[in-house]
Amino acid sequence: MIVLLCVITFSGYGQSTITVCSWNLQDFGKTKGDKEIEFIANTVKDFDVIAIQEVVSGYGGAQAVARLHDALNRKGTKWDYSISEPTVSSAYKTERYAYIWKTSKLQKTGDAWLEKKYNKEIDREPFFIKFSVNDNTFTLVNFHAITKSKQPETEIKYFKFFPESYPNDNLIFCGDFNLPQSHTVFNPLKKMGYMPSLEGIKTSLRQKCINGDCMASEFDNFFYDQTKINMVATGIIPFFKSFSDLKEARSISDHVPIYFEFSLN
DSSP states (O other), rough: OOOOOOOOOOOGGGGEHHHHHHHHEEEEEESSHHHHHHHHHHHHHTSSEEEEEEEETTTTTTHHHHHHHHHHHHTSSEEEEEEOOOOSSOOSSEEEOOOEEEEEETTTSSOOEEEETTTTTOOOOEEEEEETTTTTTEEEEEEEEOGGGGOTHHGGEEEEGGGHTTTTTTTEEEEESSSOTTTTGHHHHHTEEEEESSSSOOOOEEEEEETTEOOOOOOOEEEEEEEEEEEEEEEEEEEGGGBBSSHHHTTOOSSSOOOEEEEOO
16 A cells, blocks of 8 residues: 655755756566556655666557656646667576656757677667757666666676767766676776765665565665766665555565766766
């Protein structure tokens, strides 16, 4: 039973900042009913753009994104969305990615794309999208790594090549990396100036809370170029506190949404 609703208040920087939410919505597809879709919409409606991981590739995945888009549009703000084709390189588990954004705040530039350059090395190739706001642009790189037991560092290590591949893009990496930002695989990105927005913050849920601690691992994050982006605020939304028990909360997801508020230099 849902007993309360999460509310996020941003810093009040107004139109000069952008707020991005990244959420691994576990098996996002036909398993999510109207109540779950409405809860998700109410949780993310105050952000400017939402990056979603783990959209099921089969029947129900694209439809769930469309249903969430419709739910958001009923809340007084116009939204648009883009959903990827199923990832093609995965011998592990093919999925889709999605973006949903406020059209009054952001303008999509060109088509979103699945990056195929390292599709033999990266199981679920990342999903890129470029946005313009005022006279600036930024590019989100949405990614869901293989599970920790399968050594996601073996594919994340290729991310260090993306800044060189896209020298004119202001890249922001986001998603579920299945590794903490302290892992050495992120060092090359950090040396290039890409900093994690979250440090020491757990983002996945336990099966059961232990002495009131319901969080498991530090897996989800944003990595941004600090020479091009000013971080204003960042954090997680502990949506599970809106439910009477953790099992029910996990019907929404086994990850909490993370957010990143920033301004462009």
